[in-house]
Amino acid sequence: xxxxxxxxxxxxxxxxxxxxxxxxxxxxxxxxxxxxxxxxxxxxxxxxxxxxxxxxxxxxxxxxxxxxxxxxxxxxxxxxxxxxxxxxxxxxxxxxxxxxxxxxxxxxxxxxxxxxxxxxxxxxxxxxxxxxxxxxxxxxxxxxxxxxxxxxxxxxxxxxxxxxxxxxxxxxxxxxxxxxxxxxxxxxxxxxxxxxxxxxxxxxxxxxxxxxxxxxxxxxxxxxxxxxxxxxxxxxxxxxxxxxxxxxxxxxxxxxxxxxxxxxxxxxxxxxxxxxxxxxxxxxxxxxxxxxxxxxxxxxxxxxxxxxxxxxxxxxxxxxxxxxxxxxxxxxxxxxxxxxxxxxxxxxxxxxxxxxxxxxxxxxxxxxxxxxxxxxxxxxxxxxxxxxxxxxxxxxxxxxxxxxxxxxxxxxxxxxxxxxxxxxxxxxxxxxxxxxxxxxxxxxxxxxxxxxxxxxxxxxxxxxxxxxxxxxxxxxxxxxxxxxxxxxxxxxxxxxxxxxxxxxxxxxxxxxxxxxxxxxxxxxxxxxxxxxxxxxxxxxxxxxxxxxxxxxxxxxxxxxxxxxxxxxxxxxxxxxxxxxxxxxxxxxxxxxxxxxxxxxxxxxxxxxxxxxxxxxxxxxxxxxxxxxxxxxxxxxxxxxxxxxxxxxxxxxxxxxxxxxxxxxxxxxxxxxxxxxxxxxxxxxxxxxxxxxxxxxxxxxxxxxxxxxxxxxxxxxxxxxxxxxxxxxxxxxxxxxxxxxxxxxxxxxxxxxxxxx
Amino acid sequence: xxxxxxxxxxxxxxxxxxxxxxxxxxxxxxxxxxxxxxxxxxxxxxxxxxxxxxxxxxxxxxxxxxxxxxxxxxxxxxxxx
Amino acid sequence: xxxxxxxxxxxxxxxxxxxxxxxxxxxxxxxxxxxxxxxxxxxxxxxxxxxxxxxxxxxxxxxxxxxxxxxxxxxxxxxxxxxxxxxxxxxxxxxxxxxxxxxxxxxxxxxxxxxxxxxxxxxxxxxxxxxxxxxxxxxxxxxxxxxxxxxxxxxxxxxxxx
Numbered sequence: 001x002x003x004x005x006x007x008x009x010x011x012x013x014x015x016x017x018x019x020x021x022x023x024x025x026x027x028x029x030x031x032x033x034x035x036x037x038x039x040x041x042x043x044x045x046x047x048x049x050x051x052x053x054x055x056x057x058x059x060x061x062x063x064x065x066x067x068x069x070x071x072x073x074x075x076x077x078x079x080x081x082x083x084x085x086x087x088x089x090x091x092x093x094x095x096x097x098x099x100x101x102x103x104x105x106x107x108x109x110x111x112x113x114x115x116x117x118x119x120x121x122x123x124x125x126x127x128x129x130x131x132x133x134x135x136x137x138x139x140x141x142x143x144x145x146x147x148x149x150x151x152x153x154x155x156x157x158x159x160x161x162x163x164x165x166x167x168x169x170x171x172x173x174x175x176x177x178x179x180x181x182x183x184x185x186x187x188x189x190x191x192x193x194x195x196x197x198x199x200x201x202x203x204x205x206x207x208x209x210x211x212x213x214x215x216x217x218x219x220x221x222x223x224x225x226x227x228x229x230x231x232x233x234x235x236x237x238x239x240x241x242x243x244x245x246x247x248x249x250x251x252x253x254x255x256x257x258x259x260x261x262x263x264x265x266x267x268x269x270x271x272x273x274x275x276x277x278x279x280x281x282x283x284x285x286x287x288x289x290x291x292x293x294x295x296x297x298x299x300x301x302x303x304x305x306x307x308x309x310x311x312x313x314x315x316x317x318x319x320x321x322x323x324x325x326x327x328x329x330x331x332x333x334x335x336x337x338x339x340x341x342x343x344x345x346x347x348x349x350x351x352x353x354x355x356x357x358x359x360x361x362x363x364x365x366x367x368x369x370x371x372x373x374x375x376x377x378x379x380x381x382x383x384x385x386x387x388x389x390x391x392x393x394x395x396x397x398x399x400x401x402x403x404x405x406x407x408x409x410x411x412x413x414x415x416x417x418x419x420x421x422x423x424x425x426x427x428x429x430x431x432x433x434x435x436x437x438x439x440x441x442x443x444x445x446x447x448x449x450x451x452x453x454x455x456x457x458x459x460x461x462x463x464x465x466x467x468x469x470x471x472x473x474x475x476x477x478x479x480x481x482x483x484x485x486x487x488x489x490x491x492x493x494x495x496x497x498x499x500x501x502x503x504x505x506x507x508x509x510x511x512x513x514x515x516x517x518x519x520x521x522x523x524x525x526x527x528x529x530x531x532x533x534x535x536x537x538x539x540x541x542x543x544x545x546x547x548x549x550x551x552x553x554x555x556x557x558x559x560x561x562x563x564x565x566x567x568x569x570x571x572x573x574x575x576x577x578x579x580x581x582x583x584x585x586x587x588x589x590x591x592x593x594x595x596x597x598x599x600x601x602x603x604x605x606x607x608x609x610x611x612x613x614x615x616x617x618x619x620x621x622x623x624x625x626x627x628x629x630x631x632x633x634x635x636x637x638x639x640x641x642x643x644x645x646x647x648x649x650x651x652x653x654x655x656x657x658x659x660x661x662x663x664x665x666x667x668x669x670x671x672x673x674x675x676x677x678x679x680x681x682x683x684x685x686x687x688x689x690x691x692x693x694x695x696x697x698x699x700x701x702x703x704x705x706x707x708x709x710x711x712x713x714x715x716x717x718x719x720x721x722x723x724x725x726x727x728x729x730x731x732x733x734x735x736x737x738x739x740x741x742x743x744x745x746x747x748x749x750x751x752x753x754x755x756x
Numbered sequence: 757x758x759x760x761x762x763x764x765x766x767x768x769x770x771x772x773x774x775x776x777x778x779x780x781x782x783x784x785x786x787x788x789x790x791x792x793x794x795x796x797x798x799x800x801x802x803x804x805x806x807x808x809x810x811x812x813x814x815x816x817x818x819x820x821x822x823x824x825x826x827x828x829x830x831x832x833x834x835x836x837x
Numbered sequence: 838x839x840x841x842x843x844x845x846x847x848x849x850x851x852x853x854x855x856x857x858x859x860x861x862x863x864x865x866x867x868x869x870x871x872x873x874x875x876x877x878x879x880x881x882x883x884x885x886x887x888x889x890x891x892x893x894x895x896x897x898x899x900x901x902x903x904x905x906x907x908x909x910x911x912x913x914x915x916x917x918x919x920x921x922x923x924x925x926x927x928x929x930x931x932x933x934x935x936x937x938x939x940x941x942x943x944x945x946x947x948x949x950x951x952x953x954x955x956x957x958x959x960x961x962x963x964x965x966x967x968x969x970x971x972x973x974x975x976x977x978x979x980x981x982x983x984x985x986x987x988x989x990x991x992x993x994x995x996x997x998x999x
Contacts, residue, residue: 018931025939026927028874028914032940035873086804092835093804125838125857166765168773181832183764210837211974213878213886214940263876263940264974267837295879343834345764373837418763418831420809460836461816486937486975525836606814646934650976654937657977681883681972689978690962690969716836 033217033233052674110335113300186356191324195315214263236522267373299679303372387724451728455720459713460525465518474584481520501567526713626749640712659722848916
C-alpha cells in the first residue's frame with residue numbers, strides 16, 4: 001500500500017483532532033517514569049566521581065551495606081564481562097562495554113559525575129545516606145576538556161586502547177583522537193584559488209544539553225526466576241531491552257520493558273543510564289528498585305550534544321555560483337565516543353551543489369560526559385559554519401541571501417552525500433516560500449538585523465511493527481512499539497482511521513510493551529510518523545481486505561465484487577441490491593465468518609526522504625549590554641504532508657527555540673578541576689517564554705511519493721537553521737561577523753566595543 | 757561486474773584507501789562476502805557501520821538483487837535523535 | 838528521623854500525611870498523597886514543573902517544605918477540572934495543541950490559572966513574563982501562549998454579565 005493518496009480525498013489526515021492521550025496529560029493523570037510505583041519498592045541512589053579523571057583504586061561498600069534499610073549495593077563488577085562489541089540498538093550501534101561504564105565505572109572514571117557505585121534502600125533518604133558511606137580511593141589523574149587541548153601530543157590520554165582510526169597508518173601510541181573521517185571530491189584547492197569571493201572562518205559551538213524537563217526514571221523488578229520487568233520513560237522500549245540485557249547478560253525474552261510516558265527526549269533518551277543498575281539492585285535485593293535522576297545528575301552524567309570547532313572556506317564566482325569548499329571539523333565527543341563528526345561531515349554541504357569539496361572530521365574524547373544524540377545530531381554544528389560562510393558570500397557579492405541559495409540549492413536528482421540522487425526533495429520550494437513570506441519584506445527598526453539560514457537532515461526509516469485490530473463494536477485499536485514523544489500516537493490513529501474509514505474517536509492508539517508487539521526501532525531520527533505510520537497504514541489496509549472478504553462471505557458474492565469506502569463494504573455487482581455493511585455490522589459477526597479481525601505488519605523502509613528548513617530571524621541588539629532579543633522568527637519547513645498540522649508546527653517551533661537557545665545562551669561551563677559549573681536550569685540558561693516572540697511556521701507540503709500519506713520526517717530539521725539564522729541576524733544588526741556560540745551579552749558587548 | 761564505491765574514508769583502514777572496485781554478486785549478502793574475502797573484517801564493519809545504496813536507492817534488505825551493471829554505494833550509517 | 842504529621846486541604850479536601858521533616862511539599866504530594874500530577878524537573882525552583890497554588894499564591898512546591906503547608910489550602914493540577922469538566926485552560930491546551938510531551942503542562946496550567954485568577958485580560962507580554970518561570974523544551978511556548986490568551990478570552994465571555 002504505497003500509492004500516495006490524494007489530499008482532497010482525505011477526511012482525517014490533515015485535520016487537527018484532540019490527541020487521544022491529551023485529557024490525561026492536562027489533568028495530571030498521565031504516568032511518566034517517576035510517577036510509577038510498586039509495592040515493596042526500594043529507592044536507588046548513585047555515588048558519583050568527584051574527579052574529572054582518575055583511576056579507581058578501591059571501593060569499600062561495607063559501611064553502606066551495614067546501614068539499616070540498605071538492601072543491596074552494586075558496582076561495575078556486578079555486570080558480567082562483556083565481549084559483545086557493539087549491538088544494534090538504535091540507528092547506529094551502541095558499544096556495550098562503554099554503555100556499561102556509563103552506568104557504573106570500571107577501573108577508571110572519565111568525567112566528574114560518572115557513576116561509581118549504587119545502593120538500594122527502603123527510603124530515598126536512607127539511600128542518600130548510604131551513598132555517603134561508600135568509601136572510594138582514587139588516584140587522581142590530570143584531565144583535559146577542550147577539543148584542541150585534548151588533541152595535543154602532551155594531553156592526558158583517557159583510554160590506553162584508543163588508537164586513531166582513519167589515519168594512513170594506525171598509530172602505535174594511544175591518543176584522544178578516536179577517528180579521522182574524510183570525504184572529498186573534485187579539486188577544492190584549485191576551486192578556492194580560482195574563486196572570486198571566499199566565505200571563511202573558524203566557527204565554534206559548546207556542548208549543549210537536550211534539556212528535556214523530565215529527568216531519567218525507571219522501576220525495575222526482577223522475579224525469583226531471573227525474569228524481569230522494567231517500567232521507564234525512554235525513546236525506545238526495545239532499545240532499553242537490548243542495551244539493558246546486553247549489559248547485564250540477560251536473555252531478551254526474559255526482559256519485558258513497559259514504556260511509560262516520556263517527558264522529552266530529543267535524542268538524549270536513546271540510551272540507558274539507570275536501568276542496568278536498577279536491575280542489578282533489584283536482583284540482589286529481591287525487590288523492585290526505583291531510580292530517578294536529579295537535575296544535577298542529568299547535567300553531570302547524561303550525554304549532551306558535542307561542542308565543535310569548524311574551519312570553513314567556501315568559494316564562489318562573482319555570479320554567486322558556489323564552486324568549492326574545504327572544511328575541517330573537530331568534535332568534542334566526551335569521555336567515550338558518542339555523537340561524533342560523521343553526521344556533521346555528511347550534512348555540512350548537503351543543501352548545495354558544490355562540485356569540489358574536501359571535508360575532514362575528527363572525533364576527540366575528553367573528560368566530560370560522553371555525548372549523545374541531540375536532534376539532528378552533529379549537523380547543526382557543521383551547517384552553522386556553512387550557513388554563516390554563505391551569508392558572508394552573499395554580503396560580499398551584495399546578493400540577496402535567499403537568491404544565492406536558490407542558485408546553488410539541491411534539486412530532485414542532484415547527487416546527495418552518498419552519491420545516490422536526491423528524490424522528490426523540496427529545498428527550492430522551501431526557499432521560494434521563505435522569500436515570499438511577508439516576514440522577509442517586513443521593515444526593521446533601529447539596532448535590528450535580519451538573518452536567514454537553511455538546514456537539512458537525512459531522516460530515517462528503519463524497522464517498525466504495528467498492529468490494528470477490530471473490536472466487536474466496530475471500533476479499532478492500533479498498537480505500535482514507538483513511544484510518543486510529541487503527539488505521534490495521534491497521527492497513528494489518524495492514519496489508521498483514514499484507511500479504515502472510521503471517525504477518529506473510534507480508533508484508539510496504544511504504545512505497547514516489548515512483549516506485546518513485534519520489534520520496533522526507537523522513536524527518533526524523524527522516523528516514527530514515516531516508518532511506523534507506514535506499518536500502521538499497511539496493517540489497516542490488510543484489515544480492510546479482511547473486512548471485504550467477510551462482507552463477500554456474508555453476501556455470498558465473489559470477493560472482487562466488494563469495494564470499501566467511507567468505512568463500509570459495498571457490493572459492486574449491479575445485479576445485487578445489498579445495503580452496505582459497516583465495520584460494526586461485520587465486526588459483530590466475526591465469530592461466524594472466520595474469527596477475530598486483526599493484522600500485524602512489519603516494515604523496514606529505506607526510502608526516508610531528506611527534508612529542508614529555511615528560517616528567518618530578526619533580532620535586536622542592545623548596544624549598551626550586548627543583549628540579543630529575538631523580535632520575529634519564522635520557520636519555513638518542507639514536511640511532505642502534515643498528518644496533524646498542529647503537531648508538525650509544534651516540531652518546527654520547538655526545534656527552532658532549542659536552536660535559539662543554542663545560539664544565544666546555552667553552554668556547558670567547566671571549572672579548573674573539570675567540574676561542571678552550571679548543572680542546573682538557573683545557569684544552564686534555556687529560553688523561557690519571555691525571551692521569545694511567537695514562532696511563525698509555514699509548512700511546505702510536497703508529499704513523499706512512496707508513502708501512502710506523503711509523510712517525510714520533520715522532527716529534527718528545525719534545530720539546524722536557527723544557529724546561523726540567529727548569528728546572521730546579529731551580524732546584520734551590528735555589522736560584525738560572529739563566529740563563536742553562544743552569543744552571550746558579554747561576548748556581543750565585547751565585540752561591539754572593539755575587544756578581540 | 758557491479759561497481760562498489762566507498763563514499764568517504766570510513767572503510768580506509770580495511771581497504772587501504774580504495775575508492776571503488778568491481779565485484780560480482782547476486783545480492784548484497786554475496787557482495788559483503790566478496791568484500792570480506794578481499795578485505796578481512798569488512799563483513800562486520802559493513803554490518804555495523806555502513807549504509808548501502810544500490811542503483812540510487814537505500815537498501816535495508818540485503819536480499820536485494822545486484823545486477824551486472826549495478827552501482828553500489830557504501831557510506832557511514834548515522835543516528836538521529 | 839521521626840516523621841512529622843501534616844494536615845492540609847488539597848483541592849478542597851482534607852488531606853493529612855506523615856513525612857520526614859526535610860520533605861518538600863512536592864514530594865509529599867507525590868509520595869505520601871499519591872498525587873503525581875505535579876512533577877519534579879529540577880528540584881531547585883527553576884523550571885516550574887512543580888507549580889501549585891498555596892493559599893492563593895503560585896509557588897514552586899519543590900521549594901516549600903511539606904510542613905509549611907500545615908493548615909493551608911493547596912491547589913494542584915488534579916483539582917483543576919471540576920466534576921469531570923475540564924477547565925477552559927485545559928480545553929484550550931488540547932484544542933490548540935499546546936503540549937507535546939506534556940511534562941511541563943501541569944505546572945504551566947496551574948501557573949496560567951494563577952495568572953487568570955488575578956488578571957483576566959493579560960497581554961501577550963504579561964502572559965510571557967508570568968510564565969517565564971515555567972520551562973518548556975518541546976513547544977517553544979508559541980502554542981502555550983496562544984492557548985492561554987484564548988482561554989482568557991473565553992473566560993471573560995463566560996463571566997461577562999449577560
